[in-house]
Amino acid sequence: MTDKYIVIIQRAYCSEYGSCISYDSDLKFFVSSIDAINHGIDMCDSDDFNIGTVRNNKLIAFNWMKRPIKGHDLDRVADEIGL
Template sequence: MTDTTKYIVIQCSAWCNSTGCGLDYSSDLEGFDKRDKAIKHGFKVQESDDFNIGVVTNGKLASLDWMAKSLNESEEDLAEIAEQIGLEEAV
């Protein structure tokens, strides 16, 4: 079985209120076969470099990157991000 890897754009927004602070993640889940294509799409949808690239391998979020640099998120954080963007439902 060969690994299937695709790249998606993930936006992150910070929030803060009287109950605390946190991050929300969203994505249109449009998959690309090359990182450069996802980055180009990110600039188009975000109109800046304020987005991340999600590396999805075999339907699982394997890495959250800024351009080509991994942000070294834990497995637990990657699972939470995947849930927030609806990756499990899309697979």
């Protein structure tokens, strides 16, 4: 199956437990990462977003533009964005 790409917005916030990060997405799927990047720029007016790679409805990568970012719990991110 072909990979699809989505925009993922990461937000930091503080709570009584300390600082936290939340994830959100409009879950619009794109067949190319460039289309997803262009959508993210339209959404954010900047490059302050991430691109998720989705295969078989499973988040398999978390990227900034086309560069993979390690250290994210992909299951947690997928759960938070409703994937």
